[in-house]
Amino acid sequence: MKKGLSLFLAILFLLSIALTGCGGSKETATSNGDQGKSNTNVQSTLVFGRGGDSVSLDPANVTDGESLNVTQNIFDTLVAYKEGNTEIEPALAEKWETSADGLTWTFHLRQGVKFHDGTDFNADAVVFNFNRWMDKKNPYHKGDFPYYGYMFGGYKGDKGHVIKNVVAKDPYTVEIQLNVPQGPFLNNLAMPAFAIASPEAIKKYGEKFGENPVGTGPFVFKQWIRNDKIILDKNPNYWLKGYPLLSQLIFKSIPDNQARFTALQSGDIDMMDGVNPDDVTLAKKNPALQVWLRPSMNVGYLAFNTQKPPFNNVKVRQALNMAVNKQALIDAFYNGLAEPAKNPIPPSLWGYNDAIQDYSYNIEEAKKLLTEAGYPNGFTTDLWYMPVPRPYIPQGKKIAEAIQTEFEKIGVKTNLVTEEWATYLDKTGKGEHTMALFGWTGDNGDPDNFLYVLLDKDNAKAPDAGNISFYKNDKLHEILIKAQRSSDQNERTELYKQAQEIIHNDAPWIPLVHSTPPLVGKKNIVGFNPHPTGTDKFTKVHFE
Template sequence: MKKGLSFILAILVLLSVVLAGCGSKETTAPKENQEQQEAEVQSTLVFGRGGDSVSLDPANVTDGESLNVTKNIFDTLVDYKEGNTEIEPALAEKWEASEDGLTWTFYLKQGVKFHDGTDFNADAVVFNFNRWMDKENPYHQGDFPYYGYMFGGYKGDEGHVIKEVVAKDPYTVEIQLNKPQGPFLNNIAMTAFAIASPDAIKKYGDKFGENPVGTGPFVFKQWIRNDKIVLEKNPNYWVQGYPLLNQLIFKSIPDNQARFTALQSGDIDMMDGVNPDDVTLAEKNADLQVWLRPSMNVGYLAFNTEKPPFDNVKVRQALSMAVNKQALINAFYNGLAEPAKNPMPPSLWGYNDAVQDYAYNLDEAKKLLAEAGYPDGFTTDLWYMPVPRPYIPQGKKIAEAMQAEFEKIGVKTNLVTEEWATYLEKTGKGEHSMALLGWTGDNGDPDNFLYVLLDKDNAKAPDAGNISFYKNDQLHEILIKAQQSSDVNERTELYKQAQEIIHNDAPWVPLVHSTPPLLGKKNIVGFNPHPTGSDKFTKVHFE
């Protein structure tokens, strides 16, 4: 029961007593009103989170706090199955690919409406793709970073994957590629490539991110910055009988402990960004339940390789030896993580388990620093995230622990943070020296980690996915070859080679692969946390 409701109900009960004493014929009305209000409470779910969204235009963001919301407003042509990254139909009922992998044909679901009442059809799909990929398009208002990450740049760029998108008839779309792309289907299932209402984009222009219109299970209602985003049930959702909730609210509560207190008091119904000790407390609370999200992420410390002394590989390797990953896990993850040695998690195919991690060894770290020309160490900045994320649940505390270790080898660090949107903006521009960040896999393909986060194609401001600005031509050739292959065995071997190169060059310190916990009320059913970190609340309801 939400805060304040008990007071209202008390007034209603008192009113019923007064009316009964006066001989009123309406003594049953308050009871009916009470049942109605309780039903309304139980059809609203409040999800507590650590930070606000940056924008609600899914094509224009990469942060989880934005994508978690837009996942419920928009739909994609194809989607991931519950609990894994296998592909299933969504707005496209079926599809087929040519033998050479250069032409993909999608047959669209008919009768689907956008939230503004306009029709979803082939022209809408073409409009969205043209908006994303063509920087000269009048509606390409923003940076559209994910499109560049996943499809080799934009129209006119040398590595651009998509040649043309054509409406063959009102409900058939053909996507022609310049070159085959192994993870193509997995890519277009990403929330970033959800189909938005063309009419709404034209109406709102660069304010579309504040006025999102899709075909999804929930309709955008209200956004109070740094407080809450309110979504309401889409009564015309194309999946008959869903969603089961009338309202879904994303509530921003930056402090993990305050968020857990809000859950215990009933002010929110679910939460992520959980302190380790609170998981144990929740497990002992008969009114709460714990979900564990399947691990498909990495938390990391990125070195800006374009800035001295991080342009020296021995400096990067030395700092890699000065991080006690297991101590971080023991202190900040309650055991719900494992040390990372590669930039992609072991849950993905193509993982190279033969790579040997840099051992925690302060003496060897000092020797490497001396060889690099820094026998007395140096002073630099260490940026930490201002919001809890699944892979870095307590950014400041983790940064402080690393700061203490680095000081033991003579490296003094000044801790720096920014508001979340600004943090992402500045690291994307390369303003940092070292920065904590992380990544939850979007589509279950190694390309989504290795190419997006560490290829030279994505080491470009202002929205670098590769915030190390690390560039290795040999790695690039391997990753592009893997992208263009449809042979999983060949791709696996190529990705193993790529991980060896990255390990030796050490542009990151891969820190952890976490198993993120979520907490919620015991009477919540139908929630199945997805490994991508973005959850659709279509089937969620209260018992």
């Protein structure tokens, strides 16, 4: 009897180990309290592996994807993008209307919504946030608030500032008055940077709000261990009833792509981005994994600092454009999941000028142009590369090395330079680089978000330049402002095509690629649909 009982208990013990091993990543809990259910066999914590840490968790004070990917799950915006595209749908605002002249927008807010600290979301909270963003004299305007300046023509008192005033008409009605009409206004408001934060938390934490974020979103901030992980817990009082489905969401920083993929295979993480080309192939063959492809709405580029010699010479910039074999880069580093770029905006956007002919890959012609520019023997300079994998530049150092080799063929010698991610962003925003690898994933599906933000003179201003080429062209500026203020998409399309011609001729960049970024995760993850903007909400994601 005792022997049989021992054998029975041993079998039970082994079965319990096997079941535990099926539970998921080593960081995860295995209980599922979603909508009152309990199932110990269903994983309820998702660990997302990524290449770098966030800079800050104050969405208004950052522009990098590693920060906004997290804040997107802590905060909500007035309006949001639909799943899979950039069409607008209600979020914290249930409905809205605009005046005939496009100068007054009225938003009717969702009632009964609470911030994570228990305070009320209402019209006063919306007004507080806008005043904080747009007024540099506001006591809570602590930081640079770069996206606000990029998208709304500067700040209060600036000549091109779009927003005149924001007023609470009653507890749940907000009126936004504009100085001039803005075609992409509603799409701009859906960007993660314009999420509504708790006024009381901003007052409480001051400059430390970026380390103590409080929003109304599906997940509540719990803990941030720098360069390791950020832990978010389920918001049990989320206004979208029945969601989120996960009990916990963890963002885990693993800088090396290969190490991150190994962590996925071993179960230490559940999903990852920044996948090496060969690992995409391996993932497709692995029955325990699945691959998602993010719809392409990005550009990877090499920016020349046009304020520094020799990059103030257009012939130098054009010569370097001729010295890079873009297709070879795609073959080596993108596993076919990219196409060569010739314009600053991707072909998936309306307004794309396909009539433009790219600079041909021609070493001899590039040498001739350098000679005409006064550099018959070339020159020596720095080439900055991104220290973390990004969707458009998945392997920064290797891509920089490949470009370095190409430039040597025309006599241009480069020293490779990088910095820690936050420092890289800071120094390029201040213009300390000579030329730098960079990229952009569209935030709102409008060409303005690429052309005005990245190449207009308004945004060629330190310390947080969106236009890190510091390229200034008055004719281009006139066209972009005219397009921005028009509500006629046909007119705007023609203006943006003209803008791309000017940019192509002036060559402040080498547009490199438009990528289709892959993500890999466990086979039992459902409800995840990668968004073209590059930032994802995990509200409806769960395990089956």
